[in-house]
Amino acid sequence: MRHSIKAALAVSASALVFSGDIASAEITGPITFFTHFGTFQTNGRWDDWTAEFEALYPGTDVEVIVVDGYRREMPTRLASGDYGDVLNVLDNLPPDQYAEFYLPLNDMELRDTHMFVDRYTVDGNVYGYIYGANAEAVVYNRSAFERAGIESVPTTRTELFAACEALNEAGITPFQINMGAGWPMQQWDKAALLFAGDGGYYEDALASATPFSPDEPYGESISFVHDLFEAGCTERDYTANNWDQSKAMLGVGEAGMWFLANWSVPQAIASGEALGMENVSDDLGMFPLPIDDSGSPAVLLNPDWAIGVSANSDNPETAMAWVEFLLTQTDVANEAGFIPGDTRIEPTLPQLVELLAPEPPIIESETPSSAFKQAMADARLDFMAGTYIRDLVLADDFAAAIADVNARWDRANGN
Template structure:
C-alpha cells in the first residue's frame, strides 16, 4: 500500500514543475477544432528540424494482446460511438481489451497530474508540454508505418522521433447558407475576390447581411491575422519572419493585405450594420435562418450552424478567395495528438489502437475533421465540397519561441490590432504603433 500522503505531496510538486516547464504562448496559428463555441488555442510545441525515422512495422492482429486504458476528453462518446469503435477494433485485434476513461475536468491539467504521478493511461492526448519532454513520458510511434503518411508529423517530434499523431485537422473557409445564396441569385460559389465582392453585393441588395464577423468578440477575427497572412504570403512560416525585421506590419505584406480585405468588407457595408454590438450566439441562428449569409471560420462551426436551426444540405463550405488569381489556398491546423505511454505494460496493444483510430475508426468524420492522413478525402458533405474546389491546404508551422517572447513583451494582441486597423481613419498609423512596440521589445530582449 502506497503512502498516500507522500504520493499526494509528490504529485503537487511535480504538477507545479510541469506547469512551469509546460508554460508557453498560445499558438494561435493552430486553433484546435473542438465541440465548444470558440476553438481553443493550443500551446506551440518546441520546434525540431530533425526528420522522423522509419523503423520496422509493429506487430498486428491476433499476435497482440493486453488491456489498455484510453484517457479521452470526448465524454459524449463513451457508451456510444466508442462502443461501436471497440466492436470493430476487436474484429481485427480480438485479444486487446480497451477501457475508455473520461476526463471530467480540464484535460490538460488532469493529464499533467497523471504524468506527475507516473501513472499514465496507456493511450492519451499530449498536454501542453515542451517537445523536449516527450521522450520522458511517451513511446516513439515511428514503427507504426504512418510517419510519411500523416500531416503535422513534426509538431510532436523530438530529435528525429515521432511521439504524437494528430487526431484530426481543421481548416478555415466560408461557411454559407445555400438558400440565401440562391435567393440572391448566386448560382456558383466565388473563386476570386472580385466574384466574392459581387456575391456580397447581391446578398446586401436582397436584404441579407453578407458576412457575420462577430467583430466585437475579437476571437472570430483570429484567422484574419493568423491564417490569411501566411496563405497570402505563400509561406507557412511567414509569422516567424517577424524575427528578421523591426517593421513586421506593412501594408504590402501578408498582414496588410489580409486586414485590408476585412477593412474593405466593412467599408462596403458587407459586415454587420453595427460591428461593435455583435452577438455570437445569435449570429449562429441568423446564419441558419438566412438573415446572415456567411461566416469566415473553421469547419468546426458547420455543425453548430446546423444545430441552430437548419439542415445539413442547406449549409455549404468553400475556400476564401483572397485574390483574383483563381488559385485557392486554405490553412490546415491540427487538433489533439494521440500518444502512447512509455511505461505502458502493453505498448504494442496501445500502438495498435492508435494506428486503428487513425486509419479505420472514422473518428475524423464524426468530429467534423479532415483526416490526419495526407490526401484522404472526407466523407462529410461540406468538406467534400470544400476539397472539390481544388484548394491547396497549407500546413501551419510551429511558432518560434523567440517570436512568442517578443510578442508577449510588446503586449501585441493581433486580433485587437485587426479591430484597430479596420476602424482607423488611417490604418498605417496602427501598424506604425505596433511596429514601434515590436522593435522595442525585440531590442530589449536582445534579438
C-alpha cells in the same frame, strides 16, 4: 509551399485500418482522455467509440472529459501536471517543450501513413498525430446567395465585397467573423499564409521589424478582416459570444458565409437540422477565400488538432492504443468534417469535394517555430487565440494600433 491537391491528400483507400503494433497483453488499465470535441459527447459517439475500444481490449476503461475553451484551460492543467493520459498537442506550446509534457510515439505505424507528421516531430521524435487536415476556405449558404441574387461564388476580392453588399440588401448577415467569441479571429493569423503565398511565411516574419504593416502579409490579412468589418459585412453584435447562434444562422441561411475550415460544416448542418431544417447539407458549399483580384484564390491546408500521450501517463500502452484506434478504426475524422489525417482514409464531406474538384492552388501550412511562437508571446500577441486581432479590428485608431503592435513585436524580436 504550394502543392497539387492530389499530392497534398495522397489518399488511396476508403477502408478504416488498424495496424495493431502494440502488444495486446500490455493494453490494460484505465486512461483519461481530455478532448475538445463536445459534439461527440452530445450525439453519443464518444460512448460508442469507448465501448468498442473496451470490447477490443478487455480490462481497459476510457474516461472522456470534454474541455470547453481548450486552448485557455489546458495550459493550466499542463502546468499542474494533471492532464490525463491522452490529450491534444497544444498548438501554442513551443515544439522544444513537447518532450516535457508528451511521450514520443515513434513506433506506431501511423508515422508512415499520416499527414503533417513532421509538424509534430522534434529531434526525430514524433509527439502527435492529427485527427485530420483542414482546408481553410469560405463556407457559404446557397439559398442565402440565391435570395440575394448572387449567381456564382466570388473569385475576386471585388466580387466578394459586392456579394456582401447584395446579402446586406437582402437582409442577410453577409460574412460572420464571430468576433465576440474571440477564437475564430485566429483565422486571420492563418490567412497571413495566403497573403504571403507561402506556408512557411511565419519564419519570414521573424526577419521583419514591422510584419503587421498593411504592406506585409500579416498586415494585409488583418487589414482584410478590418475592411470587412468597416464595410458592414460582418455581424452587428461584436461583443457577445454568439458562436452557437452563428452556426444556426449559417445553417438556415440567415447568414451568407464565414471563413473557417471544413470542420465547421457538420456543426452548421447539425445546428440547422436542430431547428427543423431539411437538406441543410445540400445548401452549404465551400469556395477559396478571394484575397485579391487575381481570380485564382488558393486554399490553405492546415492540420487540425493532433493528439498525443501524456508524459505522466500510468498506462502509456493503453493510451497509445487509444490514439491509434481512434485515428484508424473509427470515423472520427470524417464525422468531424476533416480530410482524415490517415492518408488511407478518403474524405467524405461533399463540401470538400466541391472546394477541391477545380484543383485550386494549395498552400500547405508549415510548422511555426519555437522562436516565432516565443516572439509572439513576448510581444503579448496571443497567436492562434484571436484576442489581439479582435482588439486591432475594434481599435478607434486602426493605424495607431497597428503601429503599437509592430513596436511591441520589434522590441520582443530584437530587430
